[in-house]
Amino acid sequence: MKALGSHRRHPAAIVVLLLLGLVATGGLYSLLAPRPAQAAVATADDVTSGRTLFLANCATCHGVNGLGGKIGPSLAGVGAAAVDFQVGTGRMPLAQPGVQASSNQVMFTDQEIASLAAYVATLGPGPAIPDSQDTAGNGDVAKGNELFKENCAMCHNFAGSGGALTQGKYAPSLGNVSGQYIYEAMATGPESMPVFNGQSLSPADKNDIISYLHYLDKNQNPGGLNLGNLGPVSEGMFVWVVGLGLMIGAAVWLGSKAA
Amino acid sequence: MSEHGTESAGEGVSQPGTTARLDQGDIEGSGGILERFTNPGLPPHVPRSADLDEKAAHRAERQVAALFGISMVATVIFLVAYFAIDQKTYESIPGIGQASLSNVVLGVSLGVSLLCIGLGAVHWARTLMPDTEVAEDRHPQRSSDQARRDAVETATSGRAASQIGRRPMIKFTLGGALGLFALPLVLQLAGSLGPLPEAGLSTTFWRKGMRLVRDPEMTPIKASDVTLGSVFHVIPEGIDTSAHVLEEKAKAAVILIGIDAALIQVPKERAWGYGSMVAYSKICTHVGCPVGLYEHRTHHLLCPCHQSTFDVTQNCAVIFGPAHRPLPQLPITVDAQGYLVAESGFHEPVGPSFWERG
């Protein structure tokens, strides 16, 4: 191998240098970037501290009174569950405008989220944060499977791997999501998701669905590598690239002259 | 020889001729330079190391034997694992996650056992078997003229001997009999394969007064249960006791949607709905997949199979995708107890189009 220096005039050298620079800058930034500012420690009155947080972080879009602004809808009636879900999964505050809010880095502590939820709940009656017994995931896995296939699979895919909606929207993957957020999403109908109220899916039904999803999270793949549980498309890609590739490799070796 | 002409390059005989100078202008050549290149024949054979060196040949032999040996070991592993590993054991396999240990071990051992036989055989052929190319001659596919004449002769003399040419009655009735005998078989199959559709494709299980019940729980739905933005997957009450449950479900599946009546732009849709809810057939009018994806903020129903999109505010008219007709609407109302019921059956056939649909 020639010395690295002798390649310095190689046409690709500038590209390599740029890449190194970019990687170094990005890496240093992520290491040294300031953490998001922590709001004040919650006071005993959750609603009051929630309102303070709300005014500081949410009012720009959702209006000073939480009844809607230019960009954000009214939060009257969305309930504490919606806030816990949206903020707890990092969907809110909205990182950037787009077709829909995606789960993201969580910007608040659990206490802050609870305060925000308590405040928004006062704006109008809506779904409350569910009981932990309803989100424990200790229900009937088979029943949950049946309910999931009837109500959820057509958007989220048979194994909860996610699916496409119109105009770039999507139903996200449900892998490794806590039971509480699953429950809250069903109850509040975020983004395009329909609302599954208590009469549509009872708390026990919701717990069953959570149980099924947590069963899937155990990642038991009896058959082997699951290729994302996306169905025949990924299987077809695998067989064309890996399967055929190996076969052709063997055929090329077979037809070549030995040393 | 074969019939082609100039496939192999030129066949001219060339003799050493006199030279010509290019500045002499057009010169009639003596045919010295060939019209096309000629085939130089097989390149000289290059022997392999195993051909020349006995030690290399021995090494190859050991490699082949090692491969066959690995195969035998793998077979034994399979035989042992078949009995030893319990079906229900799951182990964490790197790169895969929790996999069925039985499947992995049985599969890998079987695969290795087969693969190594193959690798060994091919390696043996490549290193030790002769690799001098041999040539086999081809012969034209066409039979010789004599053979053809014989064949034609046999056929025509046989035909003449059968007298079929002289016996038109035989010829025509033979044609008739042979042409007709298969008809009974075809008729039995075509006639008994299935019933006539009659009204099958045009009617569903829904009747006036039937309650809408949740699928699969079979519980009725109160109008007050349906909030804005909610969706219920619904079938008619009593369908689970019908003679052909799945077949009826395949036509009667309905999606009940809670939508603000003010958003509905088609008066008929509002009239057939009840309050802030409407019910539509869940069977896509393209090829019949269940249209279950309701986007409640845009009021669009999406079919997952081929992405037909229906607008619920426009009487489920098609706004994108390969479907043509809107989804049929089920007229609904409430009964005395406040449960949602059908006001009547569908007013048109549900599901994919068919010729007699009208």
Next chain:
Amino acid sequence: MNPKAVPKGVAALRAREDPGPQAPEEAPLSKVGALASWVDERAGAAKPMSYLLKKVFPDHWSFMLGEIAMFSLVILLITGTFLTFWFVPSAGQVIYNGSYVPLKGISMSEAFKSTLDISFDVRGGLILRQIHHWAALLFTVSITVHMFRVFFTGAFRKPREINWVIGTVLSLLAINEGFTGYSLPDDLLSGTGLRAAEGFIQSVPVIGSYLAYFVFDGPFPGEAIIPRLFTVHVLLLPALIIGLFTAHIVLVAVHKHTQYPGPGKTNDNVVGYPFMPVYLAKSGGFFFIVFGITTLMAALVAINPIWLYGPYGPTMGTAGSQPDWYMGFADGALRLFPGFFEFNIFGYTLSLNVFIPSLIVMPLLYSIAGAYPFIESWVTGDKREHHLLDRPRNAPTRTGLGAMAISFYLILFIAAGDDLIAIKLGLSINQIVRTLQVMLIVVPPLAYWVTKRICLSLQRRDHDLVLHGHESGRIVRTAEGSFFEVHEPLPEYDRWTLVQHETLTPLQLTATVDTHGKRRTGSRGQRLRAKVSSFYFADGVPAVTPAELVAAHHDGSAGEAIETGQGGEGQGSGAPEWVGQLHGGADERPDTDAYAGHEGGVDPAPTPEN
């Protein structure tokens, strides 16, 4: 018979009868020899066996693609037979009570339940199921690439047109065999596919509803479709496939395999290795390699996890509903075909938006493919047998047309995965569909044109390579101060492959003059033929001839001589090795040049051979 033995009893009676034709006495045989002899005495097998064992097969990896298909078929037959011992082809409903927890207590068909049992409760059942399905995918994949190889090398030309048609039919049968196979377990995904199939059948004009009721024995889903698919999948289609496949390889044996052009290979021979022992080991070994790789894939990568899909119900669906890959192009056609094309005529509905993509596209594409050899032979008017393959670049129009067909197919295929593309790449399915609809029209002709130009460029590259050889990197400076790079001429064996091809010219209409002296330009059919022929062959880069090669080494303006071949030996001792290889007119040096010293003729002219 031992002449000394004295026959007794019944044997004595028999001995007086004519003992029949006797083989001459031979030396005692080994056990194998004895068995072979036994068979030969009853079936005369020695001659055909010797014919088969001596058969020569050419060695190229691309000839193994059909073998992958053949071996996959064998694997499918073996594993499929095993599966039939446990699979129950019945749609009768049962309650599941096996080991898979998320389905315990759920009502499902017997077909689905038996498939679950195979996957979880039969020892080694899952590996068998997975080998079977992976082999099915490999079967269809290898048929496709094999078909592409045969097409692009022109191996479908006379005498192999029949085999090409058989192959096209086999391909169609294979993908339908796959469809019926994966529909057997009656799971959510394949059941959705069957529902769509019923929709296709319904869309047939006039008889659609009758056909649908006949196929499904009543309304969808019915109890008959699973057992009927089982009969088709296990009995009817395999019988057809095995029959046609046997004809396919018998024809290969009769025609002998084609070979790539190269030194020593002509249209009248097959150069390669004999079946015994080389190809017996290589092909036999390759069978085990294919089986082994398929099994390893089945051991490590899950396929068709029906337990996750769950049993089929007509009210349930899943996001990402796609068929297996080989049906993808049909599914994509359904997604792309606009819904506008459904018409109401006199009270009847004509659903062309469903009928065309689902039931016309597939037979149409396969018919065009099957007819292609006849189209091409009509265009070329070539009635000779062809056993030497074309290098694709030497048939630019055919290669371009193939690229066009493949690009059309690929766009349809990609369209089937549009929702997965949307979520994985963060795009909108609406935009993807619109884009693909446009691409379907625009890209194939573009692909044709680009491919054809690339082929012609490659042909010119070959042309230049023959004329000027490889640059050797050695620079020579003449006394006048000019620099030239020495080029190595191509060795004869390498050169042959680049110059052996035949460049076909377009068919010309022969204008005839009829009795009244009027020019007859030929019938419409003949004119069309000439036009298409010109489309095919008007562009072409003819192979380099010996005259061109010699001319390339003498620019001629200085009046150098052209000599006929004197044999390939050197031009006299002491001539520098780069003589005659100088580029750019360096040969125009006067004889007084310091580097002169050769006798006019510089390049070893092609040796005349008879």
